[in-house]
Amino acid sequence: MVNLLELQLEEITEIEFNCSCGQYHEVNIGNVRIGKGVLGEIPEILSSYKGKKLLLVADKNTYQIAGQQVIEIIEEQFIFHTFIYEEDHLVADAKSIGRLLMEIDNDTEFILTIGSGTLNDITRYISAKTKIPYAIIATAPSMDGYASTVSPLIRNGVKTTFKGVYPIAIIGDTEIMKEAPMHMLQAGLGDVLGKYTGLADWKMSKILGIERNEPYCDNIANLVGDAVNKCVNAAPNLASRSDDTIDAIMEGLILAGLCIGLAGHSRPASGSEHQIAHYIEMIFLQKDIHSKWLHGNKVGVATLAVLEAYDYLFSMDIQDILSKGKYKTFDKGEWLQRIERCYGNMSKQIFALKEKELLVEAEQRQKRVELIVQKWDDMKNNCYLPLPSPEEIRGLLRETGAIDSPSELGVDRALFKDSLMVAKEIRNRYGIMQLLDDLGMLEEVSEHITKKYYGDNEQ
Numbered sequence: 106m107v108n109l110l111e112l113q114l115e116e117i118t119e120i121e122f123n124c125s126c127g128q129y130h131e132v133n134i135g136n137v138r139i140g141k142g143v144l145g146e147i148p149e150i151l152s153s154y155k156g157k158k159l160l161l162v163a164d165k166n167t168y169q170i171a172g173q174q175v176i177e178i179i180e181e182q183f184i185f186h187t188f189i190y191e192e193d194h195l196v197a198d199a200k201s202i203g204r205l206l207m208e209i210d211n212d213t214e215f216i217l218t219i220g221s222g223t224l225n226d227i228t229r230y231i232s233a234k235t236k237i238p239y240a241i242i243a244t245a246p247s248m249d250g251y252a253s254t255v256s257p258l259i260r261n262g263v264k265t266t267f268k269g270v271y272p273i274a275i276i277g278d279t280e281i282m283k284e285a286p287m288h289m290l291q292a293g294l295g296d297v298l299g300k301y302t303g304l305a306d307w308k309m310s311k312i313l314g315i316e317r318n319e320p321y322c323d324n325i326a327n328l329v330g331d332a333v334n335k336c337v338n339a340a341p342n343l344a345s346r347s348d349d350t351i352d353a354i355m356e357g358l359i360l361a362g363l364c365i366g367l368a369g370h371s372r373p374a375s376g377s378e379h380q381i382a383h384y385i386e387m388i389f390l391q392k393d394i395h396s397k398w399l400h401g402n403k404v405g406v407a408t409l410a411v412l413e414a415y416d417y418l419f420s421m422d423i424q425d426i427l428s429k430g431k432y433k434t435f436d437k438g439e440w441l442q443r444i445e446r447c448y449g450n451m452s453k454q455i456f457a458l459k460e461k462e463l464l465v466e467a468e469q470r471q472k473r474v475e476l477i478v479q480k481w482d483d484m485k486n487n488c489y490l491p492l493p494s495p496e497e498i499r500g501l502l503r504e505t506g507a508i509d510s511p512s513e514l515g516v517d518r519a520l521f522k523d524s525l526m527v528a529k530e531i532r533n534r535y536g537i538m539q540l541l542d543d544l545g546m547l548e549e550v551s552e553h554i555t556k557k558y559y560g561d562n563e564q
């Protein structure tokens with residue numbers, strides 16, 4: 106039996122096994138090189154492409170950070186041409202994808218990209234479509250998507266997840282990554298902190314027996330937990346930008362990404378906190394709001410809010426909750442209106458999704474509440490109690506200088522409360538926010554958390 110916790114990161118990049126959870130897990134990334142000076146290993150990593158045609162991709166920032174260095178390393182042994190995106194705010198949309206496609210020659214055999222989230226998402230998608238393999242030279246430990254197989258891309262103004270491929274190599278030179286802007290390093294930490302609540306939500310769905318097609322695995326959950334601990338231990342030194350700290354955060358992010366691959370879905374790395382962050386991202390996109398804050402900065406803030414939600418609910422007694430009878434007062438009409446107001450032309454899709462899973466019919470809701478009562482202690486002991494407190498995580502974010510409130514993200518009171526209320530509707534993935542809804546407490550808890558940040562003022 107494979108013990109994932111005993112393996113080094115390099116050993117988990119290519120692994121397949123029958124797991125004690127009853128599933129078969131596999132992941133296959135050729136190379137993950139993280140450390141000081143690993144950029145020099147590019148010729149060896151890409152040795153089978155020597156003399157073949159490469160496309161080197163960067164944007165103007167990442168080119169400035171590492172472009173020249175990479176060119177010096179590859180210029181003698183590889184044939185390549187360089188493409189640099191000139192946009193100030195590069196987004197992973199049809200335009201950026203089309204632009205890169207135009208740079209690919211018929212005889213291009215490899216794409217080498219210098220960048221982080223957006224450039225990796227664009228290249229991964231192109232690589233999957235063209236079957237031309239790629240490697241990523243990471244410029245910041247800012248998100249967990251390096252070792253992922255999906256690309257979130259913007260289609261018609263809506264963020265949609267597309268299938269991609271693994272890079273054949275992830276090259277994370279700490280000498281380069283530690284020079285990244287501080288909010289990018291903090292974003293990496295934020296994305297990792299989100300795994301706390303993501304794992305709690307996943308476990309909750311297991312306990313309630315509603316994992317749907319995202320089966321739970323203890324081994325994977327423990328591995329993610331281990332990655333989170335490594336990052337959290339290193340985090341207080343983030344400001345020093347020491348090699349060890351950058352190394353630990355990058356390893357945690359890659360490990361989390363690998364766990365998505367092992368599980369075959371993103372549950373190990375994404376729960377209510379990601380849904381809230383995604384909802385805010387979606388609204389920003391609609392309103393054409395560009396801010397410097399990255400996915401991970403939003404996830405960090407949302408994680409705190411979700412920890413508050415766990416704290417509020419599980420500090421209560423389930424019998425007290427039941428005796429108030431609020432779970433019986435769900436108003437389907439009100440719910441429909443809210444979805445329409447918040448999701449606009451996406452609402453039809455959402456209604457269909459929720460109707461199918463019967464989350465809104467009275468009889469189903471009653472059954473769900475009975476199940477919740479039955480499993481309350483189990484959820485409290487195994488989902489809530491292992492979580493850090495909101496104060497701990499707020500302290501950690503502040504210690505690293507990271508933002509910790511939605512207003513710092515540029516989110517106003519109404520949007521924040523909406524995000525708590527409706528972010529969960531985007532898919533059928535059970536977690537704390539749906540649990541609150543099932544118990545008739547979503548409004549109460551969302552208002553409670555919103556008040557903490559914005560005070561009493563309703564408007």
Ligand SMILES: [Zn+2]
Pocket residue numbers: 248249296299375379400404
């Ligand atoms: Zn994330």
Ligand SMILES: [Zn+2]
Pocket residue numbers: 124125126127128130321322323324325
């Ligand atoms: Zn398993």
